[in-house]
Amino acid sequence: MQKIDKKYKYLNISKSVLIHILMYSLAILTIMPFIWMILTSVKDMSEIFVYPPQWLPNEIKFQNYIDAFNAAPFGTFYMNSLIVALSVTLGQLITCSMAAYAFARLEFKGRDIIFYIFLGTMMIPANVTMIPTYIVLSTFGLIDSLYSLIIPGLASAFGTFLLRQFFMTIPKELEEAAYIDGASKWQVLLRVIIPLSKPALATLAIFTFMGVFNDFIWALICINSEELKTVQLGLATFRDKYLTQWDLLMAGSVTATLPILIIFFVAQKYFIQGITLSGLKE
CATH class of the missing domain: 1.10.3720.10 (MetI-like)
Incomplete structure (x- = not known):
């Protein structure tokens, strides 16, 4: 009986961890365009379309x-x-x-x-x-x-x-x-x-x-x-x-x-x- 309870406990913990990972992943995907907009707003025009994409600007331009x-x-x-x-x-x-x-x-x-x-x-x-x-x-x-x-x-x-x-x-x-x-x-x-x-x-x-x-x-x-x-x-x-x-x-x-x-x-x-x-x- 104790083994069964431990099994369900581990399953619940694993389920909770997976749900949290999924939620945090979706949250990051949702906020990424906003972060990109903020970082682009302080970049030089020449840095915006470089490949591969550059997240952080070389020089912050307020x-x-x-x-x-x-x-x-x-x-x-x-x-x-x-x-x-x-x-x-x-x-x-x-x-x-x-x-x-x-x-x-x-x-x-x-x-x-x-x-x-x-x-x-x-x-x-x-x-x-x-x-x-x-x-x-x-x-x-x-x-x-x-x-x-x-x-x-x-x-x-x-x-x-x-x-x-x-x-x-x-x-x-x-x-x-x-x-x-x-x-x-x-x-x-x-x-x-x-x-x-x-x-x-x-x-x-x-x-x-x-x-x-x-x-x-x-x-x-x-x-x-x-x-x-x-x-x-x-x-x-x-x-x-x-x-x-x-x-x-x-x-x-x-x-x-x-x-x-x-x-x-x-x-x-x-x-x-x-x-x-x-x-x-x-």
Whole structure:
């Protein structure tokens, strides 16, 4: 009996070791492009395409970062990206919270049908809606303005679904106690539901900020003025028809990832909780 127990113990240890080796290997493969980007950002242009590939630069050139910022008004580009990303994120947190609360708690005719139709819009590719959205914005004279990047993203079917699933895990007894104390539905939402939903709200905020901050195609379509370009459009200035300045492009790309990394690490605890709990159902 002891031999059998030892056998299972060794098997479990071996299984655990193999799983950890596999996970660390995948983690290394995932982070390698990011490390290569950082190292390339401090290399000389002549060292980037040498064969065999050279990971470490012969001389660290932080001048690439200075040259990248001098090549284009990146301060303005960053400000535009932050304004758009923060505005859309705040807008989605407000609209998705209200819609999710309505679908999760309020009783009205056709609620589930409307929710499923609303959810079905997630299956429509974004490319299909680009032309109609552009025409509507053009009709109101909003093209070539930051409003054209903010307004279309103020509502989200994914965000509504994510928050609805989380709201459904909150015990109804908490709301009933608030109603007994004389709270209205608005007060229940603001003082009971929202404070208990920080993990889901943080998850939605991170997803939204990342998506908007990294968006390139829609900004390319709507923005023409140099002073209204976002970071992603600014990075495209390093790519020419015949030449790409890879050292400056990588330096700009490294700085473009910093806001996203900062937000993720700040809200990491809530993010993991939100991903875990949003899939639960009461």
